[in-house]
Amino acid sequence: MILGLQKDYLNLIVPELPELLVKRYQLLRKIYYSAPIGRRPLAAYFQLGEKVLRKEIDLLREQGLLTVEQQGISLTSSGKILVTSITPSLKSLLGLTSLEERLLQLLKIKRVMVVPGNIETDEVVLWEMGRAAAKILKECLEPEMILAISGGTSCAAVADMLPEGPAPSGIEVVPARGGLGEVVDYQANIIAARLAQKLKARYRLLHLPDSLGAEALQIVMRDEKIKEILEMINSAKVLVHGIGTADEMARCRNATPEEIEKLAYKGAVGEVFGLFFNAQGEIVDRIPGLGLYLEDMNRHVKHVIVVAGGRRKAEAIISIVGNHPHDLLVLDEGAARRILEIAEGGEATVSSGE
Amino acid sequence: MILGLQKDYLNLIVPELPELLVKRYQLLRKIYYSAPIGRRPLAAYFQLGEKVLRKEIDLLREQGLLTVEQQGISLTSSGKILVTSITPSLKSLLGLTSLEERLLQLLKIKRVMVVPGNIETDEVVLWEMGRAAAKILKECLEPEMILAISGGTSCAAVADMLPEGPAPSGIEVVPARGGLGEVVDYQANIIAARLAQKLKARYRLLHLPDSLGAEALQIVMRDEKIKEILEMINSAKVLVHGIGTADEMARCRNATPEEIEKLAYKGAVGEVFGLFFNAQGEIVDRIPGLGLYLEDMNRHVKHVIVVAGGRRKAEAIISIVGNHPHDLLVLDEGAARRILEIAEGGEATVSSGE
């Protein structure tokens, strides 16, 4: 057996380190986002016994990382600094850095960022992903840029976690797509507005009337204001979007059983902008609506930031990110590990339903 | 509280890490040097219960770091690699690296190396120090060099731990000093011979007859062979020596109680080459004998490697190393911490007898 990096030594000689580390890191992270929070809700959140959690809290309090007062548990300034600063070393210690490298060459993208944890079992991972993506987003911003953002909880997290502060001037934010009767699209508008507020930028929304017939779209498109926004969307320089799994998207738009079966037959695994992709990254179906055209996007866009988390999103991420030249992927550890499991088992093809 | 380096985060969030780490590291290190060794002698060595030690052994075995067979416990190849490779990261994790930096500027020397552990409670630390010093020594070697080495267990360890292998040609090894009726000087000769053998180099010894009168020294010095060796010693380019505490040296040479009292009165704290130094680094007494002259040494020598370990050697090290431009100091964690304790308590003066 050949020993690798320095960090691996630690895991060999103190194998209980990762467990201790992630347990306490998760704890601190949760408190960071939920402070002040009581012992009982915390224990319930992590499904731990009350005494077990109390012991951890006592330990961390003795380390000066948190204070426990009548109104609940909060982080001290040291604790806050730790939670925000430890991530890089934690990542390399947990092997997430090497995970990132493997993803980078597997998906052939320019940059990837794996956030520790699994969004499906720890909701703060969503905020962490949002924070990571927001940080990247800020780096991409330039004056007079048009920024398109889509809907979904992931994108909402990006907007939420973006720190309010100075930003390049003249930026305009638009939703990436206006759909028909979709809650998600409604959120896209809200998210765009919120993002613009954080960036102190202007924004334009794309409101389409509910339950519009597909043929009526042609008429709506002739509207000057709609046309203008559509042009803005398609000349966006930065695009932020999440990724949906095909089945969830179908269920969410109240599809009939036949429609769902049809989607499955076509091999749809992922959805983005109302477009359904199969495992090979080909479009196999679309939800009627207006917004981004993929061809235009590939021509004009400068940065595409994809945010997605959770093991069940793995196939969709492979399908979409692996087959399009996206700039940057922010995902969680759960999705990352699952992606590599799938890739190592059957090279980017959908298989092993777990 | 301001958080410092990355490593410190780990110690904050997993405060039990150092304990686990050093316990297992010491264990592996001991096995490394004593393999194959049984469970019971190991438990006795570390003063642990048999069951406690067994648990650690089981854990390390499951990690593939050691094998336990009928004839005892040994390290696997992974274990050996780990013990020899983990030292740097271990040192920075235990704060030894910052200890080194503080020593560097306190003693105003060029290079310092702190070996984890305390020689007084763990004898393998002596071998580790020897190995560290031997490594440095190898770096210093050049062809046609004269190498002087003194006596003592520390220097013996250096010679013992030096790996047999190719070395620059034409090197000659001499003992740094020939004393009168000293066991230590006898060792110096042996150590020089052993070192030369490891380096495949020539060596010259300085044998002086026992219990020679001080006045007889003058006569002996006129001997051609003795003179020749003395010249070699005083033109040595590399010098390796240990450090003795004044009281131990006095006791070891069977000094009378009056002599010991006299030494204490003069403020002697450390000894090297038969010269006694007070806390200010001044020579206050000397054991009759032949060998290195300090003045000559300072003029010709290129590298001086000092090896010393143990908390009780701290004062002596401060006295001697802190007041002479020695090149390199190899010491153990015990001595290092004690030195800084003393220095912080009373700035390089002898105080706080613990």
Next chain:
DNA sequence: CCATGCGGGACTTTTTTGGACCCATTTTTT
């Protein structure tokens, strides 16, 4: 050939852990 020391297992005692409460107090809600 025997004595010594080895690892491994079994048994018992001790310590630690973990779960379920209750309590006084503060904060929030009504």
Next chain:
DNA sequence: AAAAAATGGGTCCAAAAAAGTCCCGCATGG
């Protein structure tokens, strides 16, 4: 203003894990 809920802290007790002790079969080395 009063009641309701949530806070941290403390206690009791069962369960589990840890640790000390002893014994056994076996290889090795004198």
